[in-house]
Amino acid sequence: MNELSPGSKPPEIHRAEWVVPVSAPPLRNGAVLTHRGRVIAAGPFAAVRRDSPAGARVTDHGRAALFPALVNAHTHLEFSALRGKIPFPQPCFREWIPLLFVLRAGMGPQAVDEGLLSGEAELLSNGTGFCADTTNGWAGVGRGPVGAAEGLSGESGCCAFAACGPAAARLERRIFLELLGFNLDSVAAAIPREFLTRSREAAKKEDTTLIPVPHSVYSVSPAIIAESKEWTRARGLPFSIHVAEHLDEIEFLQGGKGFCRELLEMVGRWDPSWTPPGKTPIEYLDCLGALDSRTLLVHAVHMTEADWALAAKRDCTVVFCPRSNRNLSSGRPWIEKALSLGISCALGTDSLASNTDLSLFAEAAFTLDNHPSIDPQKVIEMITVNPARSLGCKSDFGSIEPGAKAHMLAVEIQSGIDESNLAEALIQTGKEGAWKWVSSAQS
Ligand SMILES: [Zn+2]
Known part of the structure; x- marks a missing residue:
């Protein structure tokens, strides 16, 4: 995406220590580009930022892992x-x-x-x-x-x-x-x-x-x-x-x-x-x-x-x-x-x-x-x-990939976690409630 329609809210780049698309391997120092409530792209932060349109707003979620609803x-x-x-x-x-x-x-x-x-x-x-x-x-x-x-x-x-x-x-x-x-x-x-x-x-x-x-x-x-x-x-x-x-x-x-x-x-x-x-x-x-x-x-x-x-x-x-x-x-x-x-x-x-x-x-x-x-x-x-x-909702839910709804969770991840124990850490931290919804502008 290169152009923004007049009056629309700018795209958002959500950066985090981890992006867990589920449908693809986890990305360290990853990012998700969203616009109008949908995922536009997910990948390494540098690549997502490079390919995002001018004016895209960056939100940094720090050590968190971005994870689908x-x-x-x-x-x-x-x-x-x-x-x-x-x-x-x-x-x-x-x-x-x-x-x-x-x-x-x-x-x-x-x-x-x-x-x-x-x-x-x-x-x-x-x-x-x-x-x-x-x-x-x-x-x-x-x-x-x-x-x-x-x-x-x-x-x-x-x-x-x-x-x-x-x-x-x-x-x-x-x-x-x-x-x-x-x-x-x-x-x-x-x-x-x-x-x-x-x-x-x-x-x-x-x-x-x-x-x-x-x-x-x-x-x-x-x-x-x-x-x-x-x-x-x-x-x-x-x-x-x-x-x-x-x-x-x-x-x-x-x-x-x-x-x-x-x-x-x-x-x-x-x-x-x-x-x-x-x-x-x-x-x-x-x-x-x-x-x-x-x-x-x-x-x-x-x-x-x-x-x-x-x-x-x-x-x-x-x-x-x-x-x-x-x-x-x-x-x-x-x-x-x-x-x-x-x-x-x-x-x-x-x-x-x-x-x-x-x-x-x-x-x-x-x-x-x-x-x-x-x-x-x-x-x-x-x-x-x-x-x-x-359940027939895969185009909207269940993974972070282009076209999906930008309903994501930012789950806190402790230092020392690597890809081998990330899945277990996500589940345990999620159970403890150490996460928050990532909002995305709908318009
Ligand atoms: Zn039942």
Whole structure:
């Protein structure tokens, strides 16, 4: 870029001891040129300054590392008002679900909305710029920039994003509308009518759509899983589902018995015509045509060797939520196995109903502490470029490269850190909160 349009704010050169693009090796004494909220170039400081237009303003971030805003691959912001209401660890998933049902039933719309706002603020305050938010229908529809009806009825394309927060640090969301209905035979039947009405009204004002996805293999009929996958595939959108999270799910698919069956009967959703497939959750999803490169498998705690091989073959992304699994005593995900097979891996915090905070840096630090053989650079990718790619926002988020949004963090880096331990230092320092947002003029 050589010319500035009259009246526009000048480009900015952000210099720092480190620039960590993630999609390329770290740069020492690097710089990022930004203009109108976008990255124009990243490289060695001298080269960036030499090639910048006259009048570009230099901001020196000293010893910091410039790092892209984090991408949280799985959360439920509508549960944010439940922070601290459920003690951890819970003895098991079947003990936790009744607590969640009771607490959720006691939350009025105002509590849900206040929780949403506080959850969004917490994500931002922990360095997250983009999240995949899963909702049962309360995700701020009608209160903010969210719409849905046209997309949900399959009548049009969509952009499926919502945004909030000040311009310098905006949180954007990919919103999944979570379907429930084991005894229902279509996506339309599983979407509450009052939700459609509210979202139609919101869609008149905004250009955002929710993506209907099944909650899990034990709470949604096979017809809905297949239809919703087809709906997302036809639009090139991501598809997300909780899978292999706990042993009750495995037992249910094998023989149609156990806690999941009891739960469905209790809520009046059991379908007596359903035949247990006798498969693992991954095999079952594959038979329903639900596995491909746009599918995000959330949790994946109880996987067989064949399941891992199938997830790799279908090029799925696996979203791990290790602190949620620990808090619900669900098990320890085999992240090392997924990485060894070259599977695209991401991290999510899950919600404040199963976690103590929404800090992705804390999730990454927990992963390093509990999986010490994993290369910290891989964990960096799990909170940036990998989820950005699988959620369809890679052109804007997940790396510092030309064209991306200039949503960056300046993370303090101690002296003595070199390229070999930079990734681990980033995660630990990020968890301690020693970072700040790097603002960039939008105009
Ligand atoms: Zn979840």
